[in-house]
Amino acid sequence: MIRRLATAALSVTALLALTACGADSSADAAGSGSKVTLTIGDQAKTLQTIVAASGALKGAKYNVKWAEFEGAAPLYQAVQAGAADTGFSADLPALQALSGGVKIKNIAALKNDGTHVGLVVRKDSGIDSVKDLKGQKVVVSSAKGSISEYLLANVLKQNGLDYKDVKVQYLLPTDAQAAFSSGRIKVWAIFGVYQAVALEQGGKLLVDGADGRVSGYGFVNASDKALADSSKKAALSDFLKRLGTALKWTSTHKDAYAKAIQERNGADVSVAKTLASAAYGQVLPITDDVNRTVQDVADLMNSIGVLDPSVDVAKSADTSLLK
Structure with missing residues (x-):
């Protein structure tokens, strides 16, 4: 069991090391003629697996192209370069990107229990x-x-x-x-x-990390350029609602979600179940409470010299896409 789990973990790492910027459109064919295409930044097929398994993009009136990366840093580099419209990460990588000058706004919060x-x-x-x-x-x-x-x-x-x-x-x-x-x-x-x-x-x-020892928050963010495009902004607003539906699906269909991870990421059963249990379970609007909680994270990391300069979390959000 130990050897199998460890080997599986290493195999997943090998998968993550293969950065793939692809054109895997998961939007419904009915929207294939649309001129609006969202390039959604993802890590290790996380979001792509969730929306594909749940069918959440069915009927979308825009196209989705996935940009896959091994981690948050190269993903945010791609957003900065205009190769992706959105980013997706835990709170700290998003804070690091903002601190480093990446021109993004947080547009939705993600939540889990911190036990991962x-x-x-x-x-x-x-x-x-x-x-x-x-x-x-x-x-x-x-x-x-x-x-x-x-x-x-x-x-x-x-x-x-x-x-x-x-x-x-x-x-x-x-x-x-x-x-x-x-x-x-x-x-x-x-x-x-x-x-x-x-x-x-x-x-x-x-x-x-339970009981508030980590915030449990992650973010979906979008480039300033994408947010300035009214058609893309409308599509992003719709995508967030569909992602929320998809995450609710994962919480009620854990076995099916774990199976999707196995099939799309090549993980074995034990690893897939662990990854499924650690997933974000909600898409939430960015409220004052979210901003205050994540500001505490930013301030603590700034105090130990890890986040420099610090970030004004509230000013780094666009709350108009998800009410």
Whole structure:
């Protein structure tokens, strides 16, 4: 079981490494004559799988072209270059893009329960609480400014510790997984399927992102250029509603969604179920509450030198597309 799950995780990583900017139109044929085409930015076929499996784009009066990327950074680079109309990520990658000058606006919020992010320690580490992390080396995946780094920073703060009380090292998940399984890493800040792998390979969950330890928010955002095009803006508004329907479908059809992940991403059963359970479950309007919550994330990451300059989250939103 352990070997199969770990191997599957590595195979998914290999899939993610293959950046594919494709013209896989999922809009209904009735809209194929439309002059409006949305190029939707995606990571690892996440959104594409959801809308295809749920049939949410059936009857759309515009065309959809998917731009696939291995992660948030290259996706936002594509949005900046005009190769995609939209971005999609957890809160921190969106904040990093805004901080870096990418000309986007957040147009909808996504929500999950935060349990897909965690601090995992080896069972033989002698670490039984967050306070025991003082003086320890913590490996953060994948890179500086990840959602797993925010979890680490936030729980340290909640437990009266400073971020400088731990020694942070950044490693890609595949490299960290090998080091964790061999015992060379005691504490790993990780997410998704790799969290499941770590728990299978001699790990225990110290704390996860539930109960507000991470915001649980992600964003769909759109380029300023796309938002300035009235036809595209109308299509984007419709797409957000359809995406909301699709995410509701995933929450009531978990087995079918997991099967779609298997078929479209080449994941095995265990990995597909883990990815399905970690998915966002709602598309929400961007409210003052959403902005305040994510502003707290931005301010904390700015305070530890990870997000510089910081971001005014409320001013980075266009709330007119989804009421």
